[in-house]
Amino acid sequence: MRVAVTGAGGRLGRAVVSALEEAPFTGPFGPIAWSRAIFDLDTPEGVGPILDRDRPEMVVHCAAWTDVDGCARDPELALARNGEATGVLARAAAERGIDLIVISTNEIFDGRRTDGAGYAPADEPDPINGYGASKLAGEVAARAAYEGVRGAVLGIARTAWLYGPPGNDFPAKILAAADRAAALREPLRLVADEVxxxxxxxxxxxxITELIGSAAVGGTHHLVNAGRASRADWAREVLRQARIDIPTDDVPASTWPRASTPPAWAVLEPTPLPGGEPLRSWQSALADYLPTLLRQRSAAGSVAR
Ligand SMILES: NC(=O)c1ccc[n+]([C@@H]2O[C@H](COP(=O)([O-])OP(=O)(O)OC[C@H]3O[C@@H](n4cnc5c(N)ncnc54)[C@H](OP(=O)(O)O)[C@@H]3O)[C@@H](O)[C@H]2O)c1
Incomplete structure (x- = not known):
């Protein structure tokens, strides 16, 4: 199967390309990695000829403008990149009978849920910031493009709070902040009211690879590791696994005013996967990743403790 990946150099895009390289169904040539130079969200009309040239049977759309504060400052540009460009891609793919997976986010929900449950696919979206609104517009445009189309399938895959190679993610930022706090002999302040x-x-x-390989792409999927955590819980687990012992203080998110308002409850209820096995716990996934991050830091000459 010929699978193309947009945003192939991004955090998720590179992981999707690697996973597809290992998948038996992509064949000896592997997936088709589309960088910004090939598919640009600022000039999405160019996608038709690219689809005709590369002839994928499936596109995984990972590219997005993910700077949430930038999206809050310029919601129109966010809508153009994350909403309209997704619609242009979806219409071009649907017309050609190509399946599509649009990667989306928990930020399409308002995060005001208080019953302790994660958001399920059937829950009503109601974004509270420009990024969430633009990603929801992308979902809506993609659904409209595939409405009534026979022989091509649309999947919406929502995820949340992503971390992973190449670093510069939340765990990496916590390790760097711990260094700074230790140098200043101050407690590390951690946001406790975002979960x-x-x-x-x-x-x-x-x-995502499992969905494609099992022909189970259609519909809305919530792809997240099991469990939930506040930012403070997540940070403390990073410090525990990295064996960094420093005092911490819980603070509200309002301690750091920012352009975008993140949803306070960013928990997605994972949807079942074709193999029946849910994704492992977030703590176990973190334990797999952290050694790589710590090696990277020591190679860069950083002080970890
Ligand atoms: N990060 C999260 O916590 C999170 C949570 C939920 C959902 N998501 C969704 O997951 C997907 C992947 O996010 P990520 O974390 O991997 O983000 P990322 O690391 O910022 O990657 C985004 C990718 O989109 C590309 N891109 C940005 N602007 C572009 C443009 N104007 N034209 C073409 N390509 C452009 C980037 O290309 P360059 O490398 O050239 O900049 C990069 O490859 C996105 O759809 C995002 O909305 C992310």
Whole structure:
């Protein structure tokens, strides 16, 4: 099967490309990696000729403008990149009978849920920031493009709180912040009132590959590691696994005012995967990843403790 991946150099895109390289169904040439130079969200009309040239049977659309504060400052540009460009890609793919997976986010939900349950696919989206609104517009445009189309399937795969190679993610930022706090002999301040589903890109990419390999792409999927954590819980687990012992203080998210308002409850209820096995716990996924991050840091000459 010929599978193309947009945003192939991004955090999730690179993991999807790697997972597809290992998949038996992509054949000896592997997936087709589309960088920004090939598919640009600012000039999406160019996608038709690219589809005709590369002739994928499936596109995994990972490219997006993921700077949530940038999206809050310029919601129109966010809508153009994450909403309209997704629609252009979806219409071009649907017309050609090509299947599509659109990667989306927990930020399409308002995060005001208080019953302790994760958001399920049937829950009503109601974004509270420009990024979430633009990603929801992408979902809506893609669904409209595939409405009534026979012989081509659309999947929406939502995920949350992604981390993974090449680093510069939440765990890496916590390690760097711990260094700074230790140098200043201050407690590390951690946000305790945002709760979400920390998710490892390699696991999410495996799940996407499983959906494709099992011909189970259609519908809306919530692909997150099992469990949930506040930012503070997540950070403390990073420090525990990295064996860094420093004092911490819980603080509200309002301690750091920012352009975008993140949803306070960013928990997605994982949807079943074809093999029946849910993604492992976020703590176990973190344990797989952290040694790589720590090696990277020591190679860069950083002080970890
Ligand atoms: N990060 C999260 O916590 C999170 C959570 C839920 C859902 N998601 C979704 O998951 C997907 C992947 O996110 P990620 O974390 O991998 O983000 P990322 O690392 O920022 O990757 C985004 C990718 O999109 C590309 N891109 C950005 N602007 C572009 C443009 N104008 N034209 C073409 N390509 C462009 C980037 O290309 P360059 O490398 O050239 O910049 C990069 O390859 C996105 O759809 C995102 O909305 C992310």
């Amino acid at each position: 979400g589903s920390p998710s490892y890109t390699l696991d999410v990419a495996e799940a």
